[in-house]
Amino acid sequence: MIKIQGVYKSFDELEVLKGVDLDVKKGEVISVIGGSGSGKSTLLYCINGIEKIQQGNIIVDEIDVHAKGTNRDNLRQRLGMVFQQFNSFPHLTVLENASLAPRIVKKLKKKEAIEIAKEELNNVGLSDKFDEYPTRMSGGQQQRLAIARALAMKPEYMLFDEVTSALDPELVGEVLDTLRMLSDAGMTMICVTHEIAFAREVSDKIAFFHQGIIEELGTPEQVISNPQKETTQKFLSKVLH
Amino acid sequence: MEYVFHWNIVFQKMPQLLHGAFVTLHLSVSAMLIGIVIAVLLAIAKMSKSRIYSLPATIWVEIARNTPALFQIYMAYFGLGALGIHLSPYVAVLSALIFVNAGYLTETFRGGFQSIPETQYNASKSLGMSSIQVYRYIILPQMFRRIYHPMTNQFVWSILMSSLGILVGMNELSGETQRLQSLSFRTLEFFIVAAIMYFIITKFVLLSASLVSKKLFKGDI
Numbered sequence: 219m220i221k222i223q224g225v226y227k228s229f230d231e232l233e234v235l236k237g238v239d240l241d242v243k244k245g246e247v248i249s250v251i252g253g254s255g256s257g258k259s260t261l262l263y264c265i266n267g268i269e270k271i272q273q274g275n276i277i278v279d280e281i282d283v284h285a286k287g288t289n290r291d292n293l294r295q296r297l298g299m300v301f302q303q304f305n306s307f308p309h310l311t312v313l314e315n316a317s318l319a320p321r322i323v324k325k326l327k328k329k330e331a332i333e334i335a336k337e338e339l340n341n342v343g344l345s346d347k348f349d350e351y352p353t354r355m356s357g358g359q360q361q362r363l364a365i366a367r368a369l370a371m372k373p374e375y376m377l378f379d380e381v382t383s384a385l386d387p388e389l390v391g392e393v394l395d396t397l398r399m400l401s402d403a404g405m406t407m408i409c410v411t412h413e414i415a416f417a418r419e420v421s422d423k424i425a426f427f428h429q430g431i432i433e434e435l436g437t438p439e440q441v442i443s444n445p446q447k448e449t450t451q452k453f454l455s456k457v458l459h
Numbered sequence: 460m461e462y463v464f465h466w467n468i469v470f471q472k473m474p475q476l477l478h479g480a481f482v483t484l485h486l487s488v489s490a491m492l493i494g495i496v497i498a499v500l501l502a503i504a505k506m507s508k509s510r511i512y513s514l515p516a517t518i519w520v521e522i523a524r525n526t527p528a529l530f531q532i533y534m535a536y537f538g539l540g541a542l543g544i545h546l547s548p549y550v551a552v553l554s555a556l557i558f559v560n561a562g563y564l565t566e567t568f569r570g571g572f573q574s575i576p577e578t579q580y581n582a583s584k585s586l587g588m589s590s591i592q593v594y595r596y597i598i599l600p601q602m603f604r605r606i607y608h609p610m611t612n613q614f615v616w617s618i619l620m621s622s623l624g625i626l627v628g629m630n631e632l633s634g635e636t637q638r639l640q641s642l643s644f645r646t647l648e649f650f651i652v653a654a655i656m657y658f659i660i661t662k663f664v665l666l667s668a669s670l671v672s673k674k675l676f677k678g679d680i
Contacts, residue, residue, distance in 0.1 A: 268581055295587040305582035309600050309676070318596060319586035351677070364582075371586060 219243055220265065220375060220408075225274035227257070227264055234260045235271070236430035242375070242408060247401045249417035250410045252427030253453060258410040259302075261427075262377045265408070266290075266297040279374065295323065298368030299377040302384050304360035306352030312339065313348040316367045324371065331370075338366040342396050358389030362396055369400075376400065378409040414457055418442050426450045468643045469652050476649075479635030480656045482549075486631055487618040487664075490553055494560030494617075495610070499599070501561060502568035516565065523562020528620050531555040536627045548629035552621060560617055564610065571606040572598065604676050611668040615661045622657070632656060 220242040227235035234257040242248055250258045263269040265276055267283045267290040276283040281293055307315050316335035320326045326334070339345060342362040352360050361381055368376065378397065382390045394416050401407060401420045411417050417424055417438065424441040426434040426449075434441050434450045445451045469476075504516040523531070535558075536551035546554065575598055583593040603610075622633035630638075632653055640649035 263581075266585055268584055291584075291587050291589050294585055297585070299582075299585035301578060301582060301585075303576070303578050305578050307579070307583075307597055307601075309604065319588060322592055322596060323587040368586065 219277075219279065220406075221275070221277040222261070222265070223275045223277070225261070225264060225276060226272045227260055227269065228272055234430055235264070237274070238430070238432055240425060240432060240435070242406060244374075244406055245404050246422045247405075247407045247409070247420050248423045248425060249421040250408065250425045250427055251412070251414060251417060251453075252433075256427040257430045258427045259379050262299065262379050262408065262410055265377060266294050266299055291323075295371055296374045297377060298371060298373035298375065300361070300364045300368055300379065300381050302380040304352070304357060304364050304384070306355075306360045306363055308351065308353050310351075311348065312344060312350050312352060312355075312363055315352060315363055316370045319367070320370050334372075335366070335370050338369045339363070341369075341399070342366045343392075356389060357385045358392045361385065361389075361393045365393075365396055365400075375406045375408070378407065378411070380410050380412065382411070382413060412457070414442065414454070426453065428453070462647070464648060465645055466648055468645050469648045472639045472643075472649075475635055475639060476632070476652065476656065479630060479632040479653075480660060482630055482635075483618065483621055483624075483632040483657075484660055484664075486549065486553060486556070486624070487614070487621050490556035490560055490617055490621070491614050494557045494564055494613075497557065497561040498564035498568050501565040502572060505565060505569055506572060519558075520562045520565050523559045524566070528555065528559050529623055529626065531558055532623050532627060548624065548627045548634075551627055552624040552629055552631070556617055556621060559620070560613060563613055563616075567606045567609045567613070568602065571602040574605055575601050607668075607672055607676070611665060614664055614668070618661055618664065619657065 222238055222240040225235050225238045226233070238257075238261060240248070250261065252258050260269060264271050265278070265283065267288075271284050278293060278296060282288060283290065283293060307318070310318065313332065313335055316339055317331040320331040320334055321328055336348065339348065342365055344359060344362055344366065347355065347359065352363060355363070381397075382393050385393060390413070394413065397407070397409065397416075398420055409417065409421070421438055423435060424438050425432045426441055426445070426447075428449045434445060434447050441450065442454065445454060501516045501519060504512040505520065507513045532552055532555040535546060535555045536548065539546060539551075579597055579601070580593055583597045588596070621631055624631040625633040625637050628634060636649045636653040640646045643649075
């Protein structure tokens, strides 16, 4: 379980998170929606400790992410993350991309790491690309590689940071299909997304972010079909047209 | 005016010349390899937000890039000698070349590091890699590809600059040529042959570098 309690985060003068509370239970899919600059992505970076927080707590499976003694490198093995930019490692083949971390972080034998990587790559439909270099693949393929690479670490949770925003429209579908497959398989996911229809379809809960706080939280029916707050209504009317 | 070439004496002294060429190659390769290692550390230090690291690195780079290599060799040989630290000509020239190689390469490497998006670092961290692993497996391999060609240029420069060893009586190719020509007074012949040897050494290094790059760098950047 991930518990986010009273989290404040600022970059110098700029306050980005102003008291965020959120619980994510095992098996839940939570989508975070909201305007640009509302702090959605920053929250993900704080959950896996890439960004520090100024106040509050983030607890992942009883481990306080931002406590002094926490080994965050170890903790991140539980928290897979996929980014808006694909972040493939351009000097490594697809198979090396996916097998590197299991090999050097989890210290698996090379053969074992490769087997796990192949399995995850198969699941995202990249079985014919093992020896390809990522820069020669489409954005959709690279993003599926990024998902397989994260999954090869066998994480307990997956954090998705606007993973379709940098894709050409015709490639969005294949990546969303992969996310659907994951949610069907019971993966615990936090998706920061602009794909409202997708969020409504797969999420157990939707969190609407506005100016650094969660303005509204509830089931897709509550937040998207029947929003209570004016800011939520305004945002939705803009993105749903 | 008529100049009669006498090549025989040069051919007789070929073993000594070849030995000088070998010392030159050995000296420049060592100066380059050690210079690369130091430059990686200096580049990381120079990018540090803490002045304790960035200031010494900046001073090193500024002195290395803005003073003549000749003076640096003199400093290492005569300067340190005056202070009671007596280096052999080989060590003095090697130290000076390492100093100047590291200085120039630091700036090259810093540019290389900065050309790699920070998101590569974040993505690697998110997979549980330690900072050292991120550098070892993700950042450095990409950085080296991007700066590989500027780096080989520095290598050639370093080979040619090692000829300054002549000034502290070192037995590298130039020093050896100088010594041999002064015994026979066939100055032109000896220096022509030495020039050809320098040419062959630099071409050999460039060719090896290009072969190594084909073997090493398979993906695109």
